[in-house]
Amino acid sequence: MEQLDTNKIKQDIASKFQLEGTLTEAAPYGSGHINDTLRLTCELPQGGHKCYILQRMNDDIFKDPDGLMENIMNVTSFLRKKIAENGGDPERETLNVIPTVDGKNYLVDENGDYWRTYKYIEDATSFDTVEKPEDFYNSAVSFGNFQKLLADYPAATLHETIPNFHNTVSRFADFKKAVEEDVCGRAKDVQKEIQFVLDREADTHIICDALEKGEIPLRVTHNDTKLNNIMIDNKTGKGICVIDLDTVMPGSALYDYGDSIRFGASTGAEDEKNLDLISCDLNLFEIYTKGYIEGCGGSLTEKEIRMMPMGAKLMTLECGMRFLADYLQGDVYFKIHREEHNLDRCRTQFKLVADMEAKWDTMMQIVEKYI
Ligand code: ADP
Ligand code: GN1
Numbered sequence: 001m002e003q004l005d006t007n008k009i010k011q012d013i014a015s016k017f018q019l020e021g022t023l024t025e026a027a028p029y030g031s032g033h034i035n036d037t038l039r040l041t042c043e044l045p046q047g048g049h050k051c052y053i054l055q056r057m058n059d060d061i062f063k064d065p066d067g068l069m070e071n072i073m074n075v076t077s078f079l080r081k082k083i084a085e086n087g088g089d090p091e092r093e094t095l096n097v098i099p100t101v102d103g104k105n106y107l108v109d110e111n112g113d114y115w116r117t118y119k120y121i122e123d124a125t126s127f128d129t130v131e132k133p134e135d136f137y138n139s140a141v142s143f144g145n146f147q148k149l150l151a152d153y154p155a156a157t158l159h160e161t162i163p164n165f166h167n168t169v170s171r172f173a174d175f176k177k178a179v180e181e182d183v184c185g186r187a188k189d190v191q192k193e194i195q196f197v198l199d200r201e202a203d204t205h206i207i208c209d210a211l212e213k214g215e216i217p218l219r220v221t222h223n224d225t226k227l228n229n230i231m232i233d234n235k236t237g238k239g240i241c242v243i244d245l246d247t248v249m250p251g252s253a254l255y256d257y258g259d260s261i262r263f264g265a266s267t268g269a270e271d272e273k274n275l276d277l278i279s280c281d282l283n284l285f286e287i288y289t290k291g292y293i294e295g296c297g298g299s300l301t302e303k304e305i306r307m308m309p310m311g312a313k314l315m316t317l318e319c320g321m322r323f324l325a326d327y328l329q330g331d332v333y334f335k336i337h338r339e340e341h342n343l344d345r346c347r348t349q350f351k352l353v354a355d356m357e358a359k360w361d362t363m364m365q366i367v368e369k370y371i
């Protein structure tokens with residue numbers, strides 16, 4: 001997709017949404033890997049200002065933006081009702097879509113790009129790393145609660161925005177295909193990383209098999225539960241709003257739990273080059289485990305709890321496979337900000353997987369405390 005032209009966005013795109021006040025600024029925002037995000041600032045006639053989040057949806061990745069927006073409208077209106085019933089603030093505790101001037105949920109511009117606008121959640125922060133363990137705990141409670149709130153959502157009405165998103169068996173097949181095709185001639189230099197994945201093929205079946213056999217339930221899950229997909233309230237420190245709802249689909253609680261551990265229990269950044277700084281922090285692992293189980297309000301089964309370490313390991317392995325496959329394919333999926341960015345990212349994931357394997361018995365002992 002084309003680079004963002006903030007002047008053009010101010011004139012042609014933002015003006016087509018029902019914004020309050022006069023738009024004064026449109027600035028790139030956040031550190032998501034998928035969509036292009038901007039923060040809009042509008043001056044209000046009575047003084048003060050109001051912000052919005054404007055996003056160009058990635059339609060290379062989300063092939064059915066219309067279905068995706070239908071999911072978001074339906075899921076957020078379902079959540080709004082539940083939040084109000086529970087005495088919360090639906091304006092702040094879920095995403096709120098701002099319509100276009102002609103009343104649509106999203107805009108298609110003359111290049112065929114898809115745009116949407118959300119209310120900006122004020123006085124809250126999304127963190128790229130765990131600065132305080134309490135934030136991680138509070139994010140766990142919120143992600144667990146998110147899943148609990150969606151427990152009776154009519155799952156069959158959800159569009160599958162990315163088919164097989166956390167199907168580790170099909171992710172493994174995609175990975176092998178990327179290695180075989182080797183379109184950029186990069187495979188020869190990353191044999192060690194490729195072998196790391198190939199050695200773990202058997203693992204990729206474990207959650208898929210458990211779902212297929214009905215040993216663990218299919219639920220409505222978020223599927224992209226990294227720490228920066230939650231807004232932490234600046235005053236209370238609580239997780240105030242789960243954002244980035246593009247991948248809300250039927251899935252396993254182990255996907256949500258595991259992806260959060262992958263990102264937040266790591267002692268370093270997802271793209272850290274110095275692998276000596278990367279390990280799985282068992283204190284953070286335990287804090288998140290406790291918070292997630294509490295947030296789910298007793299709904300996780302014993303089998304799910306026992307499989308939590310496997311969820312953490314497989315979500316980390318899967319993400320590493322995806323980064324490495326993208327590196328082999330020429331960096332076509334995840335946004336990169338430097339040469340070999342995806343290679344650096346895959347290496348942190350594999351370092352984490354190896355560390356989890358080394359700490360396996362302790363991880364099992366930790367989760368068993370919560371059965
Ligand atoms: P991506 O899919 O690219 O990760 P996100 O929807 O997660 O995009 O948005 C990127 C970042 O923008 C988030 O990590 C968060 O910092 C910020 N953000 C997104 N939506 C909001 C919102 N409604 N209010 C405040 N900040 C937001
Ligand atoms: C992407 O959109 P974002 O940046 O929150 C990706 C996740 C990966 C993550 C790795 C739709 O998440 O699956 O785990 O990057 N989202 C999509 O950081 O592919």
Ligand code: MG
Pocket residue numbers: 032033228229244
């Ligand atoms: Mg995000």
